[in-house]
Amino acid sequence: MMKKACVLGLGYIGLPTACMLAAHGYRVTGVDVDPGIVDAVNKGMAGVLEPGLSELAASSVREGRLVAQGAPAPADVFIVAVPTPLAAGKKADLSYVKAAASSLVPYLRKGNLVILESTVPPGTTDGLFRAILEESGLSAGRDFFVAHCPERVLPGNILHELRHNDRVIGGVTRQAASAAKELYSAFVEGEIHLADARTAEIVKLMENTYRDVNVALANEFARVAEEIGINIWEAIDLANRHPRVNIHRPGPGVGGHCLAIDPWFIIEVAPEATELIATARRINDGRPAIVAKHVLGELRHAGVRRPKVAVWGLAYKGNVDDVRESPAWEVIRHLQEAGAGVSLYDPYVHLSAVDPRLRGTPGLSGLRNSVRGADCILVVTDHDRFKEIGPEQVGPLMRHRFLVDTRNCIDHETWREAGFVVKILGDAQRMPDGRPQASARAL
Ligand SMILES: NC(=O)c1ccc[n+]([C@@H]2O[C@H](COP(=O)([O-])OP(=O)(O)OC[C@H]3O[C@@H](n4cnc5c(N)ncnc54)[C@H](O)[C@@H]3O)[C@@H](O)[C@H]2O)c1
Secondary structure (H helix, E strand, C coil), X not given: CCEEEEEECCCCCHHHHHHHHHHCXXXXXXXXXXXXXXXXXXXXXXXXXXXCHHHHHHHHHHCCCEEEECCCCCCCEEEECCCCCEEHHHEECCHHHHHHHHHHHHHCCCCCEEEECCCCCCCCHHHHHHHHHHHHCCCECCCEEEEECCCCCCCCCHHHHHHHCCEXXXXXXXXXXXXXXXXXXXXXXXXXXXXXXXXXXXXXXHHHHHHHHHHHHHHHHHHHHHHHCCEHHHHHHXXXXXXXXXXXXXXXXXXXXXXXXXXXXXXXXXXXXXXHHHHHHHHHHCHHHHHHHHHHHHHHHCCCCCCEEEEECCCCCCCCCCCCCCHHHHHHXXXXXXXXXXXXXXXXXXXXXXXCCCCCCCCCCCHHHHHCCCCEEEECCCCHHHHCCCHHHHHHHCCCCEEEECCCCCCHHHHHHCCCEEEECCECCECCCCCECCCCCCC
């Protein structure tokens, strides 16, 4: 008989996982508390923008291997992939995990496997999660299996990475880890490594913390570069020619559902032992204010009064529609608090994703609207689409021709030739002989 899986949470992680299982021999019930998402999935659409996902969801639904609904159903395997955002005080908000676990309790049977995929602070799977499931009267380890299997997929490439990445599976018991390994072996072609649940939890957090600290270092290097008059992008490229060096890229801050959040889950469980991690978070969180201050300083220096800034990019990184924890929010807030007018352009982001936080910031859906009467284009996200826009399309609509690129992703020479003053984050714009330009005011 076909095995049954029930996946709770049909977002970036849950829906692709549900589709993968559906494509590999499981009959899948997808569960979401958002009726709009349930409806969309049943119509064969993904609620999130991810290449190939809607097609895969559509075929799974059409062939009867995936059905979405608002409540769980009996199954052999339950997978929980619900959000774990930050709550006040920079602590993990586990309310979604608690609600999802509670909703499973009436359906739990002997022999079931329950997997927590959501990113959580160490101790959650074997603690809170297990305790809620045991309200069923069944005992984890004896009657059913519990494991943590964190996700490390890259939005924009999720379907490929789900299949090809290595996985770390942490079992509350050894048997649970083995049972989970068997499940993921259905579609994972990377290696599957077994550990205990707490180790798997911290491994996931360490991966993102490593990257967050690395970005903080790059951001600090960018400021040093501005002080001493060099181009940080060139310097990082050269340093990365060393076979054992991999410095990340500086930017306007760190966003997304993972890097900006996960380090706090480590700080939460060991606040005295996490000085470097906390400092890195502070550095990255401080970037939007620095970017806004420099943009406005630049415009003031040029004599622009009542500046209007066209912010390009609301998503936290290039070519995705995900605006969670995006540094763009903070950049915009700082610009507005300083009295600047702000317009927005992000061809990847739906208006519905930004209401109601951006009331009064028109132009999200239109390139021309965003630049009409603007003094400066501020590139916050490195979307490929921005690289295709020529200065001749927008320059004539603007009041002044400034462009500030916080991602070093635009063809600067073309824009300079079109009369734009172009500033690049971390580039102090050297003279041909290598000396910083006297007039250059780096970001
Ligand atoms: N997005 C990523 O790239 C990524 C990568 C690795 C890990 N993660 C982790 O995976 C988890 C899920 O992230 P996501 O990006 O898929 O989130 P998401 O917001 O895209 O999707 C979560 C879904 O869960 C639903 N939901 C909330 N409570 C529910 C409940 N009680 N029962 C059923 N559904 C419920 C929401 O309506 C939403 O559709 C998080 O812990 C996140 O940190 C995400």
